[in-house]
Amino acid sequence: MARPTSSHSKPGRTLLLLLALILALGGTMFLQQAYTPKLGLDLAGGTTVTLSPVTQDGAPPPEEILDRAVNIIRDRVNGTGISDAEVAKSGDNIIISIPGVGQSEAIELVATTAELRFRQVLAMEMTPIAQEQLATEAPSPGVSPTASTGPSSAPSVTPSRSAGPQSSVSPSVSPTGKGLSSALTDPEPSPSQTPRQGDRGTQDKKATPSPSATGEPSPGPDAQNPNAQIDAEGIDPAVLKQYTALDCTDPKNRGQGVQDDPGKQYAACESDGSFKYILDVAKVVGTDIDTATAGVQQGSTEWVVQLDFKSAGAQEWSKLTSTAYNSQEPRNKVAVVLDGVVITAPNIISPIPGGRAEITGGFDQQSANELAEQLKYGALPLKFERSSIDTVSSTLGQDQLEGGLISGLIGLILVVVYCLLYYRGLGIVAVLSLVVASILTYTAVVVLGHNAGFRLSLPHIIGLVVSIGITADSFIVYFERIRDEMKEGRRTLRAAVEVAWVRARRTILIADAVMFIAAIVLYLLSVGGVAGFAFAMGLTTLIDIVVVFMFTKPLIALLARLKFFAKGHPLSGLDAERMSAVDTSGTRRKTTPQEA
Amino acid sequence: MGLGRRLYRGEIDVDFVGKWRLWYSLSAVLLVISFAGLLINGLNLGVEFKGGSVFSFKPQTTVSVQEVRETFLEQGIHQPIVQTAGDRYRVTTETLAERQSLQMQDSISKEFGTPVDQVNVQSIGASWGGEVSTKALWGLVAFMVAIILYLSMAFEPKMALAAIVALLHDLVITAGVYAWSGFEVTPATLLGFLTILGYSLYDAVVVFDMIKEVTAKLGATSKQTYSMAANDALNHTLIRSLNTSLVAILPVAAILFIGTTVLGAGTLKDLALALFVGMIVGTYSSICVATPMLVTLKEREPKYQAIARRLASTGGGKGGAKRTAAAKG
Numbered sequence: 001m002a003r004p005t006s007s008h009s010k011p012g013r014t015l016l017l018l019l020a021l022i023l024a025l026g027g028t029m030f031l032q033q034a035y036t037p038k039l040g041l042d043l044a045g046g047t048t049v050t051l052s053p054v055t056q057d058g059a060p061p062p063e064e065i066l067d068r069a070v071n072i073i074r075d076r077v078n079g080t081g082i083s084d085a086e087v088a089k090s091g092d093n094i095i096i097s098i099p100g101v102g103q104s105e106a107i108e109l110v111a112t113t114a115e116l117r118f119r120q121v122l123a124m125e126m127t128p129i130a131q132e133q134l135a136t137e138a139p140s141p142g143v144s145p146t147a148s149t150g151p152s153s154a155p156s157v158t159p160s161r162s163a164g165p166q167s168s169v170s171p172s173v174s175p176t177g178k179g180l181s182s183a184l185t186d187p188e189p190s191p192s193q194t195p196r197q198g199d200r201g202t203q204d205k206k207a208t209p210s211p212s213a214t215g216e217p218s219p220g221p222d223a224q225n226p227n228a229q230i231d232a233e234g235i236d237p238a239v240l241k242q243y244t245a246l247d248c249t250d251p252k253n254r255g256q257g258v259q260d261d262p263g264k265q266y267a268a269c270e271s272d273g274s275f276k277y278i279l280d281v282a283k284v285v286g287t288d289i290d291t292a293t294a295g296v297q298q299g300s301t302e303w304v305v306q307l308d309f310k311s312a313g314a315q316e317w318s319k320l321t322s323t324a325y326n327s328q329e330p331r332n333k334v335a336v337v338l339d340g341v342v343i344t345a346p347n348i349i350s351p352i353p354g355g356r357a358e359i360t361g362g363f364d365q366q367s368a369n370e371l372a373e374q375l376k377y378g379a380l381p382l383k384f385e386r387s388s389i390d391t392v393s394s395t396l397g398q399d400q401l402e403g404g405l406i407s408g409l410i411g412l413i414l415v416v417v418y419c420l421l422y423y424r425g426l427g428i429v430a431v432l433s434l435v436v437a438s439i440l441t442y443t444a445v446v447v448l449g450h451n452a453g454f455r456l457s458l459p460h461i462i463g464l465v466v467s468i469g470i471t472a473d474s475f476i477v478y479f480e481r482i483r484d485e486m487k488e489g490r491r492t493l494r495a496a497v498e499v500a501w502v503r504a505r506r507t508i509l510i511a512d513a514v515m516f517i518a519a520i521v522l523y524l525l526s527v528g529g530v531a532g533f534a535f536a537m538g539l540t541t542l543i544d545i546v547v548v549f550m551f552t553k554p555l556i557a558l559l560a561r562l563k564f565f566a567k568g569h570p571l572s573g574l575d576a577e578r579m580s581a582v583d584t585s586g587t588r589r590k591t592t593p594q595e596a
Numbered sequence: 597m598g599l600g601r602r603l604y605r606g607e608i609d610v611d612f613v614g615k616w617r618l619w620y621s622l623s624a625v626l627l628v629i630s631f632a633g634l635l636i637n638g639l640n641l642g643v644e645f646k647g648g649s650v651f652s653f654k655p656q657t658t659v660s661v662q663e664v665r666e667t668f669l670e671q672g673i674h675q676p677i678v679q680t681a682g683d684r685y686r687v688t689t690e691t692l693a694e695r696q697s698l699q700m701q702d703s704i705s706k707e708f709g710t711p712v713d714q715v716n717v718q719s720i721g722a723s724w725g726g727e728v729s730t731k732a733l734w735g736l737v738a739f740m741v742a743i744i745l746y747l748s749m750a751f752e753p754k755m756a757l758a759a760i761v762a763l764l765h766d767l768v769i770t771a772g773v774y775a776w777s778g779f780e781v782t783p784a785t786l787l788g789f790l791t792i793l794g795y796s797l798y799d800a801v802v803v804f805d806m807i808k809e810v811t812a813k814l815g816a817t818s819k820q821t822y823s824m825a826a827n828d829a830l831n832h833t834l835i836r837s838l839n840t841s842l843v844a845i846l847p848v849a850a851i852l853f854i855g856t857t858v859l860g861a862g863t864l865k866d867l868a869l870a871l872f873v874g875m876i877v878g879t880y881s882s883i884c885v886a887t888p889m890l891v892t893l894k895e896r897e898p899k900y901q902a903i904a905r906r907l908a909s910t911g912g913g914k915g916g917a918k919r920t921a922a923a924k925g
Contacts, residue, residue, distance in 0.1 A: 052721075091731070388644075389694075389719040396652065396716050403864055407854035411847025418843060459787060462867055465851055466791060469844030470798070476843065477802060480836045507805045510750050511798050517742050518794040525735035533787045537794070 011554030018436070018550040025443035028451075037442075038449035040457030040532075043401040045394030046099040051384040053092055060092045068373070069384070070094055086453075090531070093387065097455075116286030117262050118317070119279035120324050121333040121345055122235055127248045130274030235278055236265045243267035248276045271341045279335050279342075283320045288313025290355075294368035303363035305372045307356065314355030322351035343371070404461035411465050412438075415472050423479055425565060425572035426556075430475040433552045437471050440543045463536025470515060471544045475552055477511075478504040482556070494560045501553055508548055515541045610834075613827040616888035623765060623885055630772020637775045642782035642866075644720050645729060649692040651700060652716040654684050656709030661685075667707045671700055691719055732786050736793075743797060751804055754893045759800040762886035766796045770874045779869060788870025795844060795875055799837055799882035806833045807890065814903060821907055822900040823891050830887050841879040848872050 029035055041048050053061045053069075066089060073094060074087040086097040248269035262282035269276050290308040297304045309317050324332050325348050335345035336359075346359065359371070392400075416434065420427035441464060448454035481504040485496035519538030523531050559565050565572045612619075643650050655664075661678045664685055668676035677688040692700065697717055705712040740760060747756035770792060774781055806829040814825055848871045855864030894900055 385721055386719075387721045389717070391715075391717040393714040393716050395654070395714055400864070403854045407847070407851040407864065410850035410854070414846035414850060415843050418846065422839065458864070459784075462784075462787070462851065462864065465847050466844075466871065468847045469795075469840070472843040473798070473840045476836055476839045480833075480839075484832075503809075507802055510805060511801045513746065513750075514743065514797050514801055515794050517746060518739060518790070518797075521739040521742055522735055522790055525731055525738055533791075537791070 011557040014550050014554040015558075018546070021546075021550075022436075022439060022443065025440070025447055028447050029443060032447075032450050034446055034450040037445045037456040038454065039397075039401070040455035040460070041097050041099060041397070042390075042392050042458050043397045043404075043456065043461075044099060045392055045397040046097060047392075048388075048390045049096040049098075049386060050090075050388040051094040051096070052387040053094075054383045054385050066092065066094070094384070116289070117282035117337045118284035118320060119266065119282050119335050119337055120320060120327070121277050121330050121335050122265065122280050123243070123278040124275055124330045124333070124345070126275055127269075127273055129249055129272070234280075239265040239267055239278060243276065243278045246276055248273045266337070266340075268335070268337060268340060268342050270345070271343050275342070275345075277335055277342055277345065279337065282337070284309075284313055284316045288316060292372040294363075294365070294372040297358070303365055303368035305359045305363065305368050307359070309355040309357075311355065314353075317355065317357070318351060318353040321348045324348040325351050400458050401461075404458055404465070408461065408465040408468075411468055415468055419472065419475070425559075425569065426475075426479050426482075429552060429555055429559065430472060430479075432555065433475055433547050434468070434471060436551045437540075437543055437547045440546065441540060444539060444543065457532050459533040460536040463533040464540060467537055467540035467544070470512075471540065471547065473511070474508045474544055474548045477507050478548070478552065478556075481507075493566045494557075497556050497560045505549075509545070512541050512545055609831055611827060612830050612883055613823045613888055613891050616892065619884040619888055623881070626769050626772070627765065630768050630775070633772045633775030634768075637778065639771065639775055639781045640778050642780045642785075643688050643718070644783050645781070647691045647720050649689045649697055649717060649719040651687045651689070651697075651704060652684060652718075653704055653708065653710045653714060659685075659708055663707075667703060668700070671696075671703055673700070691721060694719075732790070735790070739790075739793060747797075747801070747804075751808055755804045755808070755890055758886050758890040758893060759797055759804065761889050762800055762881040763793060763796045765881050765885050766792055766874055766877045769877045770870060773873045774870075780866065782866045784864075784866035785870045788867045788874060791871055792874030792878055796878040796881065799840065799878060800886045802836060802840070803830060803833050803882055803887060804890070806830075807887065811894075814900070816902070818903060819907070821904045822894045822897075823904075826887055826891050826894075830883060834883070837879060837883060841875060845872065845875050848875060 051073075053066065055061055070087055070089050073096065077085045077087055077096060077098070085099070088095050088097075246267050246269065262285055265281060266279045267276065268279055288309055290310045290313070292308070293306050294303060295306060296302065320334060324334050329347075332349075333345045333347050335342045337343070344359065363371070412434065416427075416431050419430040423430060445454065445456055445460075449456065478500065481500035482493075482496050485500045486493065516538055519534045519541060522534035523538060563569075661680065664678050664687060665676055668678075668687055668689065673689045673692070675690070679686045679688075689700075697719060701712050701715045701717060704710060704715050740763075744753075744756045744760060747759055767789060770789065773779075774785070779785075807826045810829040810832075811822055811825045814820065814822060818825075820828070848868050851864050852868035852872055855866075855868050895904065
């Protein structure tokens with residue numbers, strides 16, 4: 001901050017520096033073509049949802065888990081097609097801001113914690129999406145049903161036992177799930193494409209992409225009469241109906257956040273929409289998993305996800321896999337359902353006892369880690385409760401914005417009038433200083449809005465209006481000090497301006513420091529509006545210091561050279577009449593300054 | 597010479613410090629009344645603290661409060677609280693589930709012609725308010741600690757203590773005003789309270805800065821006791837204190853005016869009201885509570901006791917506090 005000596009000798013230079021600062025901010029606005037602040041939802045209209053994490057012991061959740069939750073929720077919100085929505089962390093809470101009104105239904109889904117389920121596949125079919133994928137990648141040799149893909153490329157579940165005999169079995173399985181490659185390899189285990197599959201009279205559905213290498217299979221007709229194709233044995237007719245109606249090409253039906261009842265059969269889509277399934281009741285659920293880790297398979301470079309089940313879960317898992325193993329395609333698959341969506345559905349080629357399993361195939365480090373974490377925590381790593389939902393219509397927002405601006409304007413005018421009446425000539429300095437402070441504040445808000453995501457909300461505006469007083473106070477402190485010095489009658493104005501500055505500066509800095517501490521503490525410890533208010537207070541306190549040091553002081557130093565002020569013109573605010581040292585009325589003479 | 601003129605010229609000479617008994621009793625009475633209000637009435641906590649849903653809308657047709665209430669009762673809502681604010685209606689209910697609240701929006705729209713997307717809804721879970729309050733409380737504690745440390749360094753611990761006492765004084769009295777008047781306490785009110793903290797201290801800081809400067813010169817041979825010097829400093833900064841308070845209250849008054857007349861109940865009004873009360877109390881306390889408190893603490897120090905004894909024996913200090921001193925240096 002300007003040292004007294006530098007501002008003393010070169011007020012002009014300081015003013016130029018300030019001008020440069022304003023021009024820089026203005027130039028940024030010009031370059032970005034951004035002239036108005038970004039408005040918060042309470043002013044622009046929209047819905048704000050505050051989610052608070054619910055932990056069992058009430059302790060705040062670890063930072064990284066919260067961050068992951070933010071990312072998942074952001075994906076979900078974007079997945080619903082709402083544009084311009086923002087998801088941000090605020091303390092331990094997550095705040096979702098959605099512009100516009102009428103989106104509350106979408107919000108309902110956003111914060112749901114869906115559980116992980118393992119369900120046996122009862123029926124499945126390919127969707128047009130998978131067929132497109134097939135078509136575009138037709139040349140892939142995997143299309144041929146006979147081209148049984150090696151275990152390395154196809155996702156598979158293997159019982160993983162350190163050195164057990166089973167490791168050699170390496171039952172390969174192909175979950176769908178990983179997009180095209182798995183879709184292609186999916187039919188692999190069923191050597192025959194004929195719908196009729198020997199024993200049990202299992203009707204094998206069109207699920208198996210009739211792999212005419214060109215990828216032409218059209219499930220269309222099937223969809224109209226699915227019952228003809230599906231082995232309805234053991235399938236709840238209601239679920240069958242849902243299944244028929246389910247359109248997996250519509251992204252809505254594969255957005256996460258759907259609640260599925262683990263005790264009921266369930267019709268679901270693959271997460272990329274390539275398959276749809278009828279799934280049995282969930283025999284194994286997410287809580288049965290002890291841990292899930294991503295790692296590189298021994299002796300290869302392939303990323304796998306390793307599952308360890310808890311003891312009860314291990315038994316269930318063993319039962320589930322043997323049931324699937326003893327079933328016919330497609331009932332030999334176990335779907336991993338997360339958030340109501342099938343993320344993968346590997347074939348089970350052997351029962352998997354022992355409580356460990358490995359999911360392989362098509363993973364890279366990132367996707368393996370992602371799956372492992374999803375398996376570990378469920379879709380959302382935390383349970384949330386909607387603490388507050390606030391919907392503000394655009395008209396109310398408009399009203400509030402206008403109310404805030406009008407009161408700011410009135411407040412400013414009142415302060416200006418008061419300064420001019422009381423301080424006269426010096427009042428002009430105060431008014432100009434307020435103008436400079438306003439310009440700085442406005443440009444700062446605009447630039448922050450476009451570069452740092454700052455949204456002007458009602459608490460901000462109130463904070464800004466309230467701090468007009470703080471800014472003006474700095475001038476008052478300084479002006480009163482100058483008058484003190486003048487009263488003593490021993491100094492010229494130019495000298496008084498400098499001496500008064502040294503003292504006023506200390507007072508202003510201490511007082512501003514108190515305000516700034518208040519702002520920081522409030523900002524760090526509070527939520528929502530209080531934080532916004534504190535931010536505005538902190539910003540204006542900084543701007544106040546800039547204005548007083550770089551504008552008010554240098555300007556007064558310059559003006560002190562003018563005759564108007566130096567000679568104490570009655571309108572200057574420094575006239576003899578108001579300085580008690582020279583008492584013109586003669587009714588009372590001031591004692592000489594007291595020696596303490 | 598009129599008071600205004602003397603104010604303008606800075607010729608104020610009031611024995612604030614000497615009248616400490618008056619101020620202490622006045623403050624004590626105010627505090628007792630405030631505590632009584634808090635105990636008897638309690639604070640009227642807004643929906644943000646208790647949990648609940650608030651619907652706010654502008655009917656397109658003329659409706660009565662009774663009609664609005666019935667519309668809510670028909671939807672199975674038990675105790676709707678209907679308020680009017682300007683041409684807006686504000687209805688507070690228990691916390692509604694998302695579906696229920698959508699239904700309510702629909703029926704408001706049907707009954708009163710307000711487009712559905714112009715019906716504002718705010719739903720707050722019951723535990724949220726607790727969290728907000730807890731955070732605010734911690735904020736307050738952290739703030740006090742930070743301020744005591746900072747003021748102890750910038751000035752001295754006794755000044756920090758006096759400033760904090762004045763601060764608590766302001767908060768309790770402002771809360772008392774809310775308790776007795778039954779004004780709703782919302783998060784915006786909380787903002788107001790928190791701002792009062794800043795202002796109250798800001799004022800005290802400026803006064804103390806001057807006291808520090810004036811009393812620094814007190815020595816074995818000085819003609820003033822600590823009380824006199826402090827009183828001089830107080831008179832000296834009085835203009836500034838009053839000017840500052842006025843300049844600070846003007847924008848708040850503007851917010852209060854607009855908030856009440858144009859917007860009706862809402863953030864602006866809640867906040868401005870707290871500020872308005874708090875600032876007036878704050879101005880009073882920085883002059884009549886913080887400084888006398890500081891003097892009471894300081895006069896116990898041997899150094900200042902010695903001065904007081906010497907001046908009392910010579911009678912030299914008798915009129916000291918009556919004189920106006922200009923701080924000089």
